[in-house]
Amino acid sequence: MTRSRHTTRRNAGTRLSDKQIAVEAARRLAWDAAVPPNTLQVKVSHGRITLLGILPHEQQRIAALEDVSRLFGVTGVSDHSTIKAN
Numbered sequence: 782m783t784r785s786r787h788t789t790r791r792n793a794g795t796r797l798s799d800k801q802i803a804v805e806a807a808r809r810l811a812w813d814a815a816v817p818p819n820t821l822q823v824k825v826s827h828g829r830i831t832l833l834g835i836l837p838h839e840q841q842r843i844a845a846l847e848d849v850s851r852l853f854g855v856t857g858v859s860d861h862s863t864i865k866a867n
Contacts, residue, residue: 796828796854797828797853797854799825799826799827799828800825801854802825802828802830802852802854802855803823803824803825803830805852806823806825806830806848806849806852806855807823809848809849809852810823810845810848810849813844813845813848815840815841815844816836816841816844816845816848817836817837817841820834820835820836820841821833821834821836821845821862822834823849827856828854828855828856828857829855829856829857829858829859830849830850830852830855830857830858830859831858831859831861832845832846832849832858832859832860832861832862833861833862834862834863835862835863835864835865836862836863836864836865837864837865837866837867838864838866839864842860842862842864845862846858846860
């Protein structure tokens with residue numbers, strides 16, 4: 782099952798580059814024990830993160846979205862991950 786979720790947030794102040802946001806998002810996902818390693822790909826364009834990949838459980842998707850949506854400089858998150866039980 783594939784769903785697309787979009788959230789948008791505007792941050793005042795200094796804007797980080799897309800590369801900086803992508804690096805930090807990948808680092809946060811790597812540190813989160815709830816998100817299996819190497820399951821999600823992070824793309825960033827104009828501060829908007831897009832998550833792509835396959836996860837076994839909905840709770841992992843929720844954890845990943847929480848990890849990246851709170852990053853400084855993120856203007857929104859598009860979730861294009863898929864839940865597929867093993």
